[in-house]
Amino acid sequence: MNSDVSSSEHELSHDGSSQDNSNENSVSSHTSNESLNQVELSDNPELEPQLNNDSVDTANKQSSTSSDSNIEGPDTEARLQQLEQEHETLNSQYMRIAADFDNFRKRQTRDQDDLKIQLTCSTLSEILPVVDNFERARQQLNPEGEEAQALHRSYQGLYKQLVEVLKQLGVAPMRVVDQAFDPSLHEAVMREPSDEKAEDIVIEELQRGYHLNGRVLRHALVKVSMGPGPKTSNEDIPDPSTSNKEQSQASEVSTKDEN
Numbered sequence: 438m439n440s441d442v443s444s445s446e447h448e449l450s451h452d453g454s455s456q457d458n459s460n461e462n463s464v465s466s467h468t469s470n471e472s473l474n475q476v477e478l479s480d481n482p483e484l485e486p487q488l489n490n491d492s493v494d495t496a497n498k499q500s501s502t503s504s505d506s507n508i509e510g511p512d513t514e515a516r517l518q519q520l521e522q523e524h525e526t527l528n529s530q531y532m533r534i535a536a537d538f539d540n541f542r543k544r545q546t547r548d549q550d551d552l553k554i555q556l557t558c559s560t561l562s563e564i565l566p567v568v569d570n571f572e573r574a575r576q577q578l579n580p581e582g583e584e585a586q587a588l589h590r591s592y593q594g595l596y597k598q599l600v601e602v603l604k605q606l607g608v609a610p611m612r613v614v615d616q617a618f619d620p621s622l623h624e625a626v627m628r629e630p631s632d633e634k635a636e637d638i639v640i641e642e643l644q645r646g647y648h649l650n651g652r653v654l655r656h657a658l659v660k661v662s663m664g665p666g667p668k669t670s671n672e673d674i675p676d677p678s679t680s681n682k683e684q685s686q687a688s689e690v691s692t693k694d695e696n
Contacts, residue, residue, distance in 0.1 A: 558654055561608060565647060565655055568603070571596040572645070611646035613639045613657045622646065622653060627660040636664035 575596065580589040613623060618637045626643055634640050639659045646657025 554649070554652065557606070558649060558652075561603070561606070561647075561649065561654060564599075564603070568596075568599060569644065571599070607650040608654060609648045611648060611657050613642050613646065613659055615639065618659070618661050622656060623659045623661075624656045625661045626658050628663050629660065630664065630666035631662040632665050634662035634664075636662060638662045 571592070575593065578589060580586045611622060615634075616639050618625060618639055623639060623646070629640075631638075631640055638661070640662045641660040642657060643660060644658035647654040
């Protein structure tokens, strides 16, 4: 019995000593590791700033996280409203600039078109008198003989070709006879009474007018009616016999006055 107790005590003492030895070993190993780390740091002095930087970065991250959490509040809403107002202002400025540029582009296109039309009108206005001369020659000449007729046909062919070119360019003659006088289309050169035409009606075309794509290229020279003239009745016509009698009576009165 005593031998069993002694053996158990011996085992307990052995276990306790082993645990103490293990604890001592772990402490010694930890101490040795720290000493090794210190030796490595002393051997490599560059590692120490890196460790310090890592610790600083970690601290900065923590401080930035805490500061981000503190930013949320009235200041953030005010800043957001300010940014929205700036966005609206810039957007409105952009829209105005875009509209101004679009208007400028349209105005430039319109001005270029007007300039082209003005140049075309100026050129064609110099050609129209040639057309007038062809028309006068056609109306006045009455060729007789084969040679005269051949010459007449040749310049009539040139006239038709010229008229066709003008038509392709958009030139069209006006039709003014029996139309109401329009100062935007016609230029009145003469006015005369007419029993057949009402007042302000074109009764004759003196020079043909032309349109160019709906625009007046040259005004037509016209004669305009003044309407029916004043009618004279028999009562308005003086009687020669009556006038002679009145003259004789007046002479007699003057003679008596002298006597």
